[in-house]
Amino acid sequence: MRRLGLADIRAGLARGEFSAVELVEDRLVALEAAEALNAIVTLMPERALDAARAADRRRAAGEPALPLDGVPIAVKDLFCTECVRTTASSAMLESFVPPYESTVTANLTAAGAALAAKTNLDEFAMGSSTATSRFGPTTNPWKAKGDQRPRAPGGSSGGSAALVAASVLPAGLGTDTGGSIRQPAAFCGIVGLKPTYGRCSRWGIVAFASSLDQAGPMTRNVRDAAILLAAMAGHDPKDSTSAREPVPDFEAALGSGVKNLRIGVPLEYRVDGMPDALDVLWREGARWLAEAGAEIVDISLPHTPYALPTYYIIAPAEASSNLARYDGVRYGLRAPARAIEEQYAHTRRAGFGAEVRRRVLIGTYVLSAGYYDAYYTKAQRVRRLIAGDFEQAFGKIDAVLTPTAPTAAFPLGEKMDDPIAMYLNDIFTVPASLAGLPAISVPAGLDHTGLPLGLQLIGRPFDEATVLRAAKALEAAAGFDAEPEFVR
Amino acid sequence: MALDRATVERIAALARIEIAGEEADALAAELGAILGWVETLNEVDTADVAPMTSVGGHSLPWRRDVVDDGGYPDRILTNAPDTAGAFFAVPKVVE
Amino acid sequence: MSALIEGQQGPWEYAIGLEVHAQVASAAKLFSGAPTAFGADPNTQVSLVDAAMPGMLPVINQACIEQAVLTGLGFGGTIACHSIFDRKNYFYPDLPQGYQISQYTQPIVSGGAIAIPERTVRITRLHLEQDAGKSIHDRDPDRTLIDLNRAGVALMEIVTEPDLRSPDEAAEFLTRLRALLRWLGTCDGNMQEGSLRCDANVSVRRPGAVLGTRTEIKNLNSIRFLREAIDVEGRRQVEIIEAGGGIEQETRLFDPDRGETRAMRTKEDAHDYRYFPDPDLLPLELDGAFIDGIRAVMPELPEARRRRFVKDLGLSDYDAGLLTAERARADYFESAAMGRDTKQTANWVTGELLGRLNKEGLEIEAAPIPAAELGELIDLVADGTLSGRMGREVFEAMWNTRRPAATIVEERGLKQISDTGALESLVDELLTREADKAFEYRAGKTKLLGFFVGQVMKATSGKANPKTVNELLRAKLET
Numbered sequence A: 001m002r003r004l005g006l007a008d009i010r011a012g013l014a015r016g017e018f019s020a021v022e023l024v025e026d027r028l029v030a031l032e033a034a035e036a037l038n039a040i041v042t043l044m045p046e047r048a049l050d051a052a053r054a055a056d057r058r059r060a061a062g063e064p065a066l067p068l069d070g071v072p073i074a075v076k077d078l079f080c081t082e083c084v085r086t087t088a089s090s091a092m093l094e095s096f097v098p099p100y101e102s103t104v105t106a107n108l109t110a111a112g113a114a115l116a117a118k119t120n121l122d123e124f125a126m127g128s129s130t131a132t133s134r135f136g137p138t139t140n141p142w143k144a145k146g147d148q149r150p151r152a153p154g155g156s157s158g159g160s161a162a163l164v165a166a167s168v169l170p171a172g173l174g175t176d177t178g179g180s181i182r183q184p185a186a187f188c189g190i191v192g193l194k195p196t197y198g199r200c201s202r203w204g205i206v207a208f209a210s211s212l213d214q215a216g217p218m219t220r221n222v223r224d225a226a227i228l229l230a231a232m233a234g235h236d237p238k239d240s241t242s243a244r245e246p247v248p249d250f251e252a253a254l255g256s257g258v259k260n261l262r263i264g265v266p267l268e269y270r271v272d273g274m275p276d277a278l279d280v281l282w283r284e285g286a287r288w289l290a291e292a293g294a295e296i297v298d299i300s301l302p303h304t305p306y307a308l309p310t311y312y313i314i315a316p317a318e319a320s321s322n323l324a325r326y327d328g329v330r331y332g333l334r335a336p337a338r339a340i341e342e343q344y345a346h347t348r349r350a351g352f353g354a355e356v357r358r359r360v361l362i363g364t365y366v367l368s369a370g371y372y373d374a375y376y377t378k379a380q381r382v383r384r385l386i387a388g389d390f391e392q393a394f395g396k397i398d399a400v401l402t403p404t405a406p407t408a409a410f411p412l413g414e415k416m417d418d419p420i421a422m423y424l425n426d427i428f429t430v431p432a433s434l435a436g437l438p439a440i441s442v443p444a445g446l447d448h449t450g451l452p453l454g455l456q457l458i459g460r461p462f463d464e465a466t467v468l469r470a471a472k473a474l475e476a477a478a479g480f481d482a483e484p485e486f487v488r
Numbered sequence B: 001m002a003l004d005r006a007t008v009e010r011i012a013a014l015a016r017i018e019i020a021g022e023e024a025d026a027l028a029a030e031l032g033a034i035l036g037w038v039e040t041l042n043e044v045d046t047a048d049v050a051p052m053t054s055v056g057g058h059s060l061p062w063r064r065d066v067v068d069d070g071g072y073p074d075r076i077l078t079n080a081p082d083t084a085g086a087f088f089a090v091p092k093v094v095e
Numbered sequence C: 001m002s003a004l005i006e007g008q009q010g011p012w013e014y015a016i017g018l019e020v021h022a023q024v025a026s027a028a029k030l031f032s033g034a035p036t037a038f039g040a041d042p043n044t045q046v047s048l049v050d051a052a053m054p055g056m057l058p059v060i061n062q063a064c065i066e067q068a069v070l071t072g073l074g075f076g077g078t079i080a081c082h083s084i085f086d087r088k089n090y091f092y093p094d095l096p097q098g099y100q101i102s103q104y105t106q107p108i109v110s111g112g113a114i115a116i117p118e119r120t121v122r123i124t125r126l127h128l129e130q131d132a133g134k135s136i137h138d139r140d141p142d143r144t145l146i147d148l149n150r151a152g153v154a155l156m157e158i159v160t161e162p163d164l165r166s167p168d169e170a171a172e173f174l175t176r177l178r179a180l181l182r183w184l185g186t187c188d189g190n191m192q193e194g195s196l197r198c199d200a201n202v203s204v205r206r207p208g209a210v211l212g213t214r215t216e217i218k219n220l221n222s223i224r225f226l227r228e229a230i231d232v233e234g235r236r237q238v239e240i241i242e243a244g245g246g247i248e249q250e251t252r253l254f255d256p257d258r259g260e261t262r263a264m265r266t267k268e269d270a271h272d273y274r275y276f277p278d279p280d281l282l283p284l285e286l287d288g289a290f291i292d293g294i295r296a297v298m299p300e301l302p303e304a305r306r307r308r309f310v311k312d313l314g315l316s317d318y319d320a321g322l323l324t325a326e327r328a329r330a331d332y333f334e335s336a337a338m339g340r341d342t343k344q345t346a347n348w349v350t351g352e353l354l355g356r357l358n359k360e361g362l363e364i365e366a367a368p369i370p371a372a373e374l375g376e377l378i379d380l381v382a383d384g385t386l387s388g389r390m391g392r393e394v395f396e397a398m399w400n401t402r403r404p405a406a407t408i409v410e411e412r413g414l415k416q417i418s419d420t421g422a423l424e425s426l427v428d429e430l431l432t433r434e435a436d437k438a439f440e441y442r443a444g445k446t447k448l449l450g451f452f453v454g455q456v457m458k459a460t461s462g463k464a465n466p467k468t469v470n471e472l473l474r475a476k477l478e479t
C-alpha cells in the first residue's frame, strides 16, 4: 500500500480493494518502522483510526465518499491540532497542547483525511535543513551514490518531505515562508506546492513571518498536490489576509495541457557555482515544455539578486514580533526566576535555539530606533520592486520556470556554522514568496550522484491551476520514477 | 557592518533574551556579517518606490459587532505554567 | 487655582497636553468576538485571540471603526481614507502578544478641536488600539496576578496639542471631551470603571517662552486627580528649575494620598517600541460613502444645539449651556418642551429637576419623572390649575411616588381655586372683617395688599389662584 497516492486511494476505496482502516493501520505500522528518519514528533494513531473508521462507516451506509476519505497525512508540527501537542520543534512549546484546531487541518479532517503524524521541522520553521529542531535533525531518505553520509531533507518542512519521499505516507502538509515546502520537496524528490499568499488560511498555524507564511501540499505526484490543495484552500473569515477567491477544480485543470502557454525563463536565475547537472536539467525542462506545446520566452527579473537580503530583513523583523508572545506567562516553557524581567530573559534563552535567537535579534535590530528606515523600510521598497518584476513579466508569459534549489541535498550538519551559506538555499524560492505568488517544485531528475533535483514553476496570483498544468507536463516528460535507498 | 558588543547587548535586552558574556562577541561578529550582507540592498535605487506593507490585493475584512467568543477560562488557562485561581500568575512586578 | 504658578523668581505658565484613552462602546473587542462588559469573573471574557495563543489572528470589529469615525467627525477631525495598524512592541505580563496593535504613522483621524471657555484646544489625532489586560499586584504576597478580560478591548487614544494653560483648563477640556463622547454614544465615559483614562503631558515655561521639557503623568482616573496631579507637578517643576535644576523627560505616577507625583520604575530602553505595520492586517480603507453614511446619522452636536436653543427657543445662554451639557439632558428638555412654553419648561428642568438630580447624585437617565409627565405638570401650572408652590409640591410627590401629576392633584384635592365667584365672597367677608386695614389701604398704605392676599390664601389652604385674588382685591379696594 506504500505506493498508493491520493487518487489511487480514492479509486481503491471506491472499488472496495481495501478499507480505510486497513490502509491507515498499514501506514501506522510503516510510520513506526520509519523511526530512523527522525521525521516524527508526535504520532496520532487514534485520531487517524477514528477518521478511517468514519470513512468506512460512510461507505458502508452508502453515503457519498469525501475527497480525502482514508488518506493518511503527515502534518508539519506547526499546525495546531486540538488536544495533540504542537511544538514547532521548539523547547519553548515542547509540552504545549492547543485547545483548538488550525483551519487547514480542520478542512482536511472535514474532507475525510486521517491525520496520522506531526512531523519534524526547523525550529519555528526557521531553517533549510530541519536540523535546527529541538528533536534533532530529520534524515533525508535519499543518499548519494558511494557516499553513506546521511543527507539533510531540506527544510523547514523536512519531516513531512521525508515521510512522503520514503513512501511512508502519501501526502504531507508543509508551510512555506521563503521556500520551506519547495526546497525540501526538491531535496527529497517529491512535489511541493506553495499556494498564492492568502489561498490557505493561516489561522492556527504557529506564525513565523506573517506576510510570507503559507500552507501547502507535499505529495509524490502533481495530481495528488492538486487534490490536497483543493481540500486545504478556501476563504477563512478568521484570517484577515485570507483571500475571497473561488477555489477552482485544480484536478480538472490538469487535463488542459500546456499548448499555447508561454513559459518564461529568467536569465537572473543562472547563478555562479550552480552545478552543471542543474543547469542541464533546467534547459531540459524548458525543452520538455516546448515539446508539449508551450512557448519558451527569455525574460528578465532584474531585482532577483536582492530578493534574499530583502527576505532576511523582512522575515526576521516579523518573526521578532511574532515570537514575542513566548514569554513564559500563559503557556509554553517558563524558566524559574524571582523577577519578571529575569523570567523573560531566561525563558527566551532556554526556550529558543541558536538560529531562532539569531533571527529574533536580527529582526529586533532592523526594527529598532535609528535603523528602521535603513533596513526595514528599504527592504519593503525593494520587495515592491521584486513583485513588480513578476507583474511586468506576467504581461507576456503565463508561468516562470527556474530550478528550485541551487544544489541537491547536502550532508547533514553541513552549513550549520555559516548562516549565510544556509540562507543561500532559498535563493530561487524566496522571490515568489516575497511577491506572494504560487510556485511548485517538481522532481525532474537526478544529479550525477543519484540525488534528486527539482524544477520550480511560478504563476500569477491565484493561478495555481496553470502552475499545476505546467507541472503536470514537466512531470510527464521527466518521468521521474526513482526511489530513495530508504525505500529499496 | 560591524556590530559592537554594547549594541548586541542592547538588542538582546530589547528582545528579552539573555546572552552570556562571551556570547556577545560571537554574536556581534555573526549578526554583523548578516547585516553587512543584507546591506547590498543599498545598491538599489528606491527613491520613488513606496514600501510594500502587504501582499493581499483585497481590503481589510470587517467583523460584525457580535459576541461570539470567550467564556472558556479553562481553555485559556490550561497551558499556564502558574495560576492563582482563575488568574495567570507571574513573579511580582514592581511598577 | 490660578493659571500661572507664582515662583520665587516670578510667574510660570503651564503647557499641558492630554492623551485620553476612551474605551469604545462596543459589544465585542477590537479584534475578537469576546465581550467587553465590565466586572466579569477573571479570564471569562477572553478568546484564544486575546490570549495570543500560537497561530491566532486578529479580525477587526466594524463597530469600532464606525465609533472612531463618529468621534472624529464630532470634534471636526479629518477622517483618513487610508490608515494602518501597527504593532507597538514591548514586554509586559498583561500584554499577551508582546505587542499592542495600535496606529502610529497613519491614524484613522487627524486634527480637529474642542472649545473651552478660555480657548480652542487643538486635537492632534485619534487612533484605535487594543487595551492590555489587568495586573493585580496586591492580592498575593509574591506574585502578580493577570486577568485578560480587558485585553483586546478597543480604545480610542485622543491626543491634544499642548494648548492647555492651567489645571482648570485641563479639567474643563476633559469634562467637555467626556460629554462629547457620551453625547455621541461612542464611550460611556465611566472613569471609575476605567472606560476613560487620561495621561497628562506637563511642562512649565516663562509666559510666552518656548516649550519646556515635559513629563508624562500616567493613568489619571478622575477629573479631580487630573487637576491635582497637574497642579503639583507644575509646582514641582518650577521648584526644580528655580533651584537651578533641569526637568527630566520621564513618566510619572500621581499619588493622590500623598498629593505628589513620582517617577515610574521604567527602563529607558522600554521606549524603543519598534513600530511596524501589522502583517496580519491589511490597510484600513474607508470610502467617502461610508464616512458620509456616518455623518448622516450623527446627532446634532452640543454647540449647534445650544445655539438653536438660544436662537429658536428663546432660552438664555446660561440655560441653553446647562441643558446641552449632556445629550440626555437636551433630549429630556426638548421632549418636555414639546408643544408648550420653552422658557417655562427650561425653568422647570434646570431648576427643579436638575437640582433634585444633583442632590441625589443621579444622571438624568435615572430621573423618576419622565419628560412627558413633567410636561403635564407644567401645563397644570400654566393653565392655573396649580399655583407655582403647588406645582413644586406635586413635583415632589411625582418624584417620590412615580405617579403622574393629574393623579396626585386628584388624590390630594390640590386644585387651585380660580373661580371668581367663590373667591369674591371670601374677599368681601375679609374686607368687612378687616375694615380698618381696608381704610388704611385706601388712604395710601398699599403695602397691605400682601396681607389681604395672605389672608385669602390662608382661608383657602393655599389653593386660591393668587393672580385672581390679587385682581379681585385691587378691584374692591381701589373703587
Ligand SMILES: [Mg+2]
Pocket (backbone or CB within 6 Å): C019, C199
Ligand atoms: Mg500614551
Ligand SMILES: [Zn+2]
Pocket (backbone or CB within 6 Å): C021, C129, C157
Ligand atoms: Zn495608547
